[in-house]
Amino acid sequence: MKRDYYDLVVVGTGFASSFFLKKYLSKAKRDQKILVLERGHFYPHEERLKAKRKEHTDYEKYEEPWEKAINNNSPYKKWPFTTGLGGCSNCWWGCTPRFMPSDFKMKTLYGVGEDWPIDYNDLDPYYYEAEELMHVSGPEGTPFPRVGKYPLPAHEFSIVDKILHKTYGNKYISQPTARASRSTVGRNRCMTSSTCDTCPVNAKFTIENSNLGVYEDDRVELVYGAQVYSLELSGDVVKKVHFIQDGKEQSIGGEVIVLGANPFFNSNILQNAGDKNPFVGKGVGEQLGVQVLIYLDNMSNAGGSTWVNANGYMLYDGAHRKDFAACLMEVSNAPYYIRLERGKYLNIASFRLLFEDIPLDNNYVKNTSNKLVPDVFHTKRSDYTLKALENMKKKLPDILSCLPVEKLKFLDPFPNEGHIIGGTRMSKDSASGVVDKHMVHHQYRNLFVLGAGAFTTYSASNPTLTLSAMSLFAADKVF
Amino acid sequence: MNRRKFLILSGVAVGGVAIPASVFFVSGTIKNYAVLFIERELSYLKLEPGSVAKYVDDRFDGTNNLMDRVKWKAMYYLNVSWKSSDQILELIKYYLLSSDFFINKMDESKMVSYLGLYSPYKSPVPNPFAYTLHPPIEIKNA
Numbered sequence: 269m270k271r272d273y274y275d276l277v278v279v280g281t282g283f284a285s286s287f288f289l290k291k292y293l294s295k296a297k298r299d300q301k302i303l304v305l306e307r308g309h310f311y312p313h314e315e316r317l318k319a320k321r322k323e324h325t326d327y328e329k330y331e332e333p334w335e336k337a338i339n340n341n342s343p344y345k346k347w348p349f350t351t352g353l354g355g356c357s358n359c360w361w362g363c364t365p366r367f368m369p370s371d372f373k374m375k376t377l378y379g380v381g382e383d384w385p386i387d388y389n390d391l392d393p394y395y396y397e398a399e400e401l402m403h404v405s406g407p408e409g410t411p412f413p414r415v416g417k418y419p420l421p422a423h424e425f426s427i428v429d430k431i432l433h434k435t436y437g438n439k440y441i442s443q444p445t446a447r448a449s450r451s452t453v454g455r456n457r458c459m460t461s462s463t464c465d466t467c468p469v470n471a472k473f474t475i476e477n478s479n480l481g482v483y484e485d486d487r488v489e490l491v492y493g494a495q496v497y498s499l500e501l502s503g504d505v506v507k508k509v510h511f512i513q514d515g516k517e518q519s520i521g522g523e524v525i526v527l528g529a530n531p532f533f534n535s536n537i538l539q540n541a542g543d544k545n546p547f548v549g550k551g552v553g554e555q556l557g558v559q560v561l562i563y564l565d566n567m568s569n570a571g572g573s574t575w576v577n578a579n580g581y582m583l584y585d586g587a588h589r590k591d592f593a594a595c596l597m598e599v600s601n602a603p604y605y606i607r608l609e610r611g612k613y614l615n616i617a618s619f620r621l622l623f624e625d626i627p628l629d630n631n632y633v634k635n636t637s638n639k640l641v642p643d644v645f646h647t648k649r650s651d652y653t654l655k656a657l658e659n660m661k662k663k664l665p666d667i668l669s670c671l672p673v674e675k676l677k678f679l680d681p682f683p684n685e686g687h688i689i690g691g692t693r694m695s696k697d698s699a700s701g702v703v704d705k706h707m708v709h710h711q712y713r714n715l716f717v718l719g720a721g722a723f724t725t726y727s728a729s730n731p732t733l734t735l736s737a738m739s740l741f742a743a744d745k746v747f
Numbered sequence: 748m749n750r751r752k753f754l755i756l757s758g759v760a761v762g763g764v765a766i767p768a769s770v771f772f773v774s775g776t777i778k779n780y781a782v783l784f785i786e787r788e789l790s791y792l793k794l795e796p797g798s799v800a801k802y803v804d805d806r807f808d809g810t811n812n813l814m815d816r817v818k819w820k821a822m823y824y825l826n827v828s829w830k831s832s833d834q835i836l837e838l839i840k841y842y843l844l845s846s847d848f849f850i851n852k853m854d855e856s857k858m859v860s861y862l863g864l865y866s867p868y869k870s871p872v873p874n875p876f877a878y879t880l881h882p883p884i885e886i887k888n889a
Contacts, residue, residue, distance in 0.1 A: 320868040424883045426876065460877035461867035468867040570881035603865075603874045608829050608839055610791060613853055614876055 277522035282355025284718035285528030291743035305494040308352030346684040354475030361464040364733040371727040385705035394737035406444030426572035446473035498540035531721030535691035536642035539635035551627025551690040563674040592655035596728040624728040692721040780819040798861040849875035
């Protein structure tokens with residue numbers, strides 16, 4: 269490091285940190301000094317492509333298997349994530365629907381979980397800003413309140429999509445996505461490869477191709493290979509950040525500290541620091557995903573221009589959420605679900621159904637004797653979620669009655685959705701959570717804890733756009 | 748199980764246990780049976796000569812252990828189809844995805860040629876459902 273004290277010390281370079289920095293830098297004075305500590309390294313997209321093609325790349329040494337970064341104590345569950353510059357922007361699939369307004373008011377509307385201390389209207393302007401920064405492709409007319417066009421046009425519907433949209437209107441839309449429907453700055457048009465973790469044509473938004481400009485800003489010093497594991501607390505103030513770099517213990521002081529690692533590591537850092545808030549590490553989880561194959565009688569499902577071509581909201585909102593969870597339908601354009609009966613090759617649609625879950629205390633993160641590697645326990649799904657799965661199986665045939673359905677085949681639930689949520693939940697006070705509505709720690713007031721860890725409840729929708737908007741909101745309101 | 752299937756299965760099982768691997772090897776490799784499976788299941792298509800063997804060569808890449816050979820041989824002679832075996836389903840599905848079959852709009856009158864193992868990172872074959880093969884104008888009024 270060039271200094272021993274910074275105005276701002278940021279941990280991590282994923283969505284949460286990068287969008288926070290984007291807003292912070294737009295407001296900060298020219299003489300501000302910002303340090304960013306990234307545990308991984310810069311592994312360029314073109315080098316990731318070489319690895320995918322099984323060609324040699326010197327960067328492969330920077331791939332850190334998630335299985336070694338945490339102790340996963342639940343064999344049925346997987347928690348894939350990526351470290352290095354851009355964090356999970358290097359492995360996400362680019363789905364960017366907004367949350368529904370009801371997602372922020374689960375207690376008031378349905379008596380489930382807790383209300384968030386912010387609501388949809390608070391985030392609305394920051395949703396627009398995040399969508400602009402990601403060049404999101406999407407339709408006019410959405411089930412959540414939104415006015416005007418998305419930055420890029422909507423992706424093309426398939427034949428099945430057209431019929432469902434005609435039947436359900438704005439409850440069945442082309443998915444808002446950060447997979448470009450047209451070539452745009454730094455990115456190509458999506459080619460529907462349906463392999464988005466490392467996009468074969470660089471159509472998906474990543475921090476690397478984002479043009480956010482935050483890590484090129486001369487006020488920012490970015491340090492790689494710096495694994496943060498704890499904080500030095502003095503009274504109600506964070507004084508220093510402790511990390512290991514090249515096997516050496518190091519510390520750095522800062523006026524304001526921002527934890528933007530993933531929820532497992534944000535919780536681990538707080539626990540190692542001695543944070544006594546009982547909610548730290550509690551309630552981690554994600555949505556439950558199930559695939560259903562829809563065999564069509566004498567109807568081809570050709571068309572579509574991206575991986576998740578559409579979102580269905582027919583099982584999302586409503587009074588049922590008092591009893592069981594919302595379900596978001598993701599309509600996949602998956603090449604590997606072709607049929608083999610002669611002449612019926614494309615007579616199939618495949619939906620991935622995402623069910624919200626709720627934070628449970630017995631799903632948690634706990635620090636261990638190895639300060640770098642936390643334990644992660646996921647012991648159960650809520651009954652709230654499992655009931656929704658059963659309800660879906662009853663309701664889906666009716667919902668799809670506008671299609672010539674031959675049969676439905678439900679596959680086993682997926683072991684992961686790639687959405688790590690919870691552990692530092694947002695609340696109005698410290699009696700019910702860890703951070704306030706600006707993601708500032710209730711006790712340590714110079715500490716932000718960003719990301720999906722701060723979600724009060726999970727929603728059925730993909731988390732990335734919302735957590736990015738929350739970072740913009742927090743930096744805008746506090747600085 | 749009918750008598751014919753029972754006899755075949757018994758024979759295969761005995762072969763697998765009693766015949767030394769070196770002898771059994773000459774009775775056929777997994778690759779041989781994989782080719783036979785594809786040719787049988789897709790007998791209504793014109794498969795380019797040598798095309799299936801090349802695909803199978805690339806896909807199996809040295810795999811040929813004794814138990815697998817016995818299993819594939821049994822499945823072939825028992826007339827197991829992709830409907831009851833995920834292995835065969837994957838074999839045939841990825842053959843079609845690795846060929847120009849979808850590029851030719853599933854035209855059964857055209858010769859089917861292998862283009863390289865299906866991979867969005869390497870192969871020229873696009874997603875068979877997508878707009879690259881079925882442009883919006885084509886499905887506009889579908």
